[in-house]
């Protein structure tokens with residue numbers, strides 16, 4: 442993977458201000474899971490991820506195993522402990538399966554560390570170099586919300602499949618990919634009154650700007666509410682919405698998350714596709730379960746969003762939602778929680794010009810989530 446040398450474009454309000462943390466993209470997302478071998482099977486079978494790399498007992502690790510999977514630009518690392526009582530075990534005990542690392546691809550991992558730690562980030566990993574015959578990777582890391590961390594990955598001097606310490610993983614079983622292209626955004630849920638604190642963290646420590654803000658009037662139903670702000674880096678490749686619960690007559694979905702995740706953490710990742718009808722059709726055929734909205738949603742949706750390229754029938758059939766902003770429209774759908782705890786889920790998104798996040802769908806979506814909460818007895 443060659444470093445992209447195109448000059449970084451900053452949002453207007455940052456023009457003239459140096460981007461002190463130029464990010465080339467998301468490098469990988471690492472989940473700590475109870476059984477990485479079986480999770481790797483799930484992400485291949487149901488989601489079309491392709492096997493890429495492996496590290497474990499056979500590569501000299503004693504205490505953990507990691508499987509690396511890839512679909513176009515998206516890389517997932519699934520890690521499980523092999524012994525009792527370690528940090529990974531404690532993470533899984535506290536949170537269940539969940540995202541530990543949102544790794545960010547940079548040109549200079551040492552400088553990324555210095556810039557962010559000097560601005561107040563708590564260190565997770567001092568810069569370190571990992572080498573093998575394919576070259577070297579420099580890694581460093583900082584803490585963010587909850588027990589989640591960002592690892593900065595510098596790989597411009599590396600030619601191997603993933604990074605030193607991993608070997609190629611090339612099993613015979615490789616179900617076809619499903620057209621998932623890249624991570625569009627990753628959403629964090631934080632506790633009561635903590636949204637602004639973490640948005641300020643991304644602004645001050647990482648140089649992000651706020652794209653949009655939603656208050657409880659935007660994101661509420663008759664019963665539940667939340668608040669959200671979207672933070673983005675200078676070139677817009679990294680977008681992190683941050684949610685906090687808001688008071689409603691019943692329990693916010695963010696409160697349910699915080700209760701079951703036992704603190705702040707990643708609520709969902711949004712994966713982009715160029716053909717959401719095909720991608721979601723295949724995901725459903727492979728057993729992935731999505732939230733559904735009442736069929737009445739489709740009766741007047743085109744009055745709201747105007748003309749779209751797609752036929753409405755397959756969108757209605759699959760339960761795909763539609764929204765429009767000044768720049769275009771988007772198609773999106775949300776899975777039910779993909780874990781036993783009602784914590785993380787995945788969004789599939791296809792952007793047709795729109796740069797927003799589906800505000801017009803919030804009400805229908807949150808009513809769908811409330812029906813699920815009701816069935817779990819957590820509303």
Ligand SMILES: [Fe+2]
Nearest residue numbers: 628711788798
């Ligand atoms: Fe989203």
